[in-house]
Amino acid sequence: MTAALANVARAADPARPLAADPLPSWNDGAAKKSILQFVAGVTTKGSPEFVPPAERVAAFDNDGTLWAEKPMPFQAFFMLDRVKALAPQHPEWQTQEPFASLLKGDMKAALAGGERAASQLLMATHAGMTSGEFEKIVSEWVTTAKHPKTGRLFTEMVYQPMLELLAYLRANGFKTFIVSGGGVEFMRPWTERVYGIPPEQVIGSSIKTKFELRDGKPVLVRLPEINFVDDGPGKPVGIQMQIGRRPIAAFGNSDGDLQMLQWTAAGPGQRLCLYVHHTDTNREWAYDRASIGGLEKGLDEARARGWTVVDMKADWKRVFAFEKP
Amino acid sequence: MTAALANVARAADPARPLAADPLPSWNDGAAKKSILQFVAGVTTKGSPEFVPPAERVAAFDNDGTLWAEKPMPFQAFFMLDRVKALAPQHPEWQTQEPFASLLKGDMKAALAGGERAASQLLMATHAGMTSGEFEKIVSEWVTTAKHPKTGRLFTEMVYQPMLELLAYLRANGFKTFIVSGGGVEFMRPWTERVYGIPPEQVIGSSIKTKFELRDGKPVLVRLPEINFVDDGPGKPVGIQMQIGRRPIAAFGNSDGDLQMLQWTAAGPGQRLCLYVHHTDTNREWAYDRASIGGLEKGLDEARARGWTVVDMKADWKRVFAFEKP
Numbered sequence: 164m165t166a167a168l169a170n171v172a173r174a175a176d177p178a179r180p181l182a183a184d185p186l187p188s189w190n191d192g193a194a195k196k197s198i199l200q201f202v203a204g205v206t207t208k209g210s211p212e213f214v215p216p217a218e219r220v221a222a223f224d225n226d227g228t229l230w231a232e233k234p235m236p237f238q239a240f241f242m243l244d245r246v247k248a249l250a251p252q253h254p255e256w257q258t259q260e261p262f263a264s265l266l267k268g269d270m271k272a273a274l275a276g277g278e279r280a281a282s283q284l285l286m287a288t289h290a291g292m293t294s295g296e297f298e299k300i301v302s303e304w305v306t307t308a309k310h311p312k313t314g315r316l317f318t319e320m321v322y323q324p325m326l327e328l329l330a331y332l333r334a335n336g337f338k339t340f341i342v343s344g345g346g347v348e349f350m351r352p353w354t355e356r357v358y359g360i361p362p363e364q365v366i367g368s369s370i371k372t373k374f375e376l377r378d379g380k381p382v383l384v385r386l387p388e389i390n391f392v393d394d395g396p397g398k399p400v401g402i403q404m405q406i407g408r409r410p411i412a413a414f415g416n417s418d419g420d421l422q423m424l425q426w427t428a429a430g431p432g433q434r435l436c437l438y439v440h441h442t443d444t445n446r447e448w449a450y451d452r453a454s455i456g457g458l459e460k461g462l463d464e465a466r467a468r469g470w471t472v473v474d475m476k477a478d479w480k481r482v483f484a485f486e487k488p
Numbered sequence: 489m490t491a492a493l494a495n496v497a498r499a500a501d502p503a504r505p506l507a508a509d510p511l512p513s514w515n516d517g518a519a520k521k522s523i524l525q526f527v528a529g530v531t532t533k534g535s536p537e538f539v540p541p542a543e544r545v546a547a548f549d550n551d552g553t554l555w556a557e558k559p560m561p562f563q564a565f566f567m568l569d570r571v572k573a574l575a576p577q578h579p580e581w582q583t584q585e586p587f588a589s590l591l592k593g594d595m596k597a598a599l600a601g602g603e604r605a606a607s608q609l610l611m612a613t614h615a616g617m618t619s620g621e622f623e624k625i626v627s628e629w630v631t632t633a634k635h636p637k638t639g640r641l642f643t644e645m646v647y648q649p650m651l652e653l654l655a656y657l658r659a660n661g662f663k664t665f666i667v668s669g670g671g672v673e674f675m676r677p678w679t680e681r682v683y684g685i686p687p688e689q690v691i692g693s694s695i696k697t698k699f700e701l702r703d704g705k706p707v708l709v710r711l712p713e714i715n716f717v718d719d720g721p722g723k724p725v726g727i728q729m730q731i732g733r734r735p736i737a738a739f740g741n742s743d744g745d746l747q748m749l750q751w752t753a754a755g756p757g758q759r760l761c762l763y764v765h766h767t768d769t770n771r772e773w774a775y776d777r778a779s780i781g782g783l784e785k786g787l788d789e790a791r792a793r794g795w796t797v798v799d800m801k802a803d804w805k806r807v808f809a810f811e812k813p
Binding site: 294347406 | 542545619663672673676680686687688689690694697698699701705706708715721722724725728729730731732733747750751754
């Protein structure tokens, strides 16, 4: 950590040369500067902004913040693939909505049934098995399924600049958490390998589980009932439930992250609230206000309050690691 | 950690002298030996029992395992004190049960109303305020309230041998978690100071909370509704929800911990499942089968499966730190 701190000190002092850039995929600009200054402030002993390592909690949204979310959140592809895989055991799905439309490849028609249809698809694919079985299903899917546009594994569709930011914060004593609307057990099998974030630092939406002894062997059975929705106002609730202290830095990309950023900003001392703004049609996607689960109120509030807004097109040298640098 | 590992290696090898005993308040015996052997096995590289540090998760019950729980769980004293403190604002409590009996000091009569009475007392004292306000209330109480028998702060009624065990496990790369039926927000304000366990490693029972903006300031309001009961079959559920991986060591003292120990034992490789058995009428209390929330099935299962059972009277040199060594 000493070397990292020295780099931060140098980065914060423009007169001194930077030994090694901790954020090489970030272009120099206001966004990068705000990150470096924040980290320098909270890690410099004797600084009025100093925060003890135990309190250096950073919360990251996942979909659209750490990895892409277009043309639809990647968990929806998992759901689709699971419906296809399970269809032979459910001949009735050929004629029964929302399954019938989904099996014909028409996601839009499948979701026309609104929340009820979404819930049916979710429960048919996420409940009924044990937690161990579900972990295995996700692990297999995530190492084989490909993104329809790029042909890459979904876990390759993670943002290189955000990976650098995660590593940079950890090198400076931060504990990094995911706080996502996605399913917590959908993320945990791969977040440690892909993001360096262990399962106990992943907060997400969940269904209920039940402890049972099956032939004397204890299992946790996943029940078709929502336990917790970790989105919007649910994010501060989830943070308090699982972390029990307020983050000093929070990162999101949509209005579903707004309450998390508000909650983070409301603590004392220096805070870093950052929105990733999707502005790059060529290397990624460009969307905000018009998009479902988009960024509208959050963008206005970020500008009004001086939060960091990352312009992906201008601020990021590379979006994905697989791009040529 | 190198020094700690060396000590473990020495401890596991009776032919070599022990440089410094990591568990000085434990008498030599089967319980202490089982702990030392387990830690030596999972931390020795190249050993077939080796477990990578990231997977060294240890789960501790709190009431009766890390601190005492007699004459009643300490959170009940908190509840009682809060009813007294709030009584002036609730003149109706003078005649309304269960409050009237409680205010007369008759806990037994107050709880005669069963679960409904207990729930009324719980919600009247634990809900209605913000999470920040509740943290302040608990912090003040825990630094001033005294145990009725010993006259000590409740946080002094922690078991010295268990503090040594927590430190020993952490020195060997373990992450130590509390998994308690007690209220999670009742524990978090003091577990870091008393046990070295940070808030994000505390799992407990909870009531629901709601995010609100009050005059533009975000708060989490504690609602009079149960969210999660972290006891019995709830403990493995809570562990999966918050940690997302199975502990390799678990410590309890009652049948409410049995499922946690079963869940821990069912994983592959070497496991440490340990029951603290209250056998010391002089220095602490002696109870098991006849006690409410006692140890009955768990004791039978521990003996049948060869789990470690700590005989407090025989195995512990000191129970509390305040005792003369």
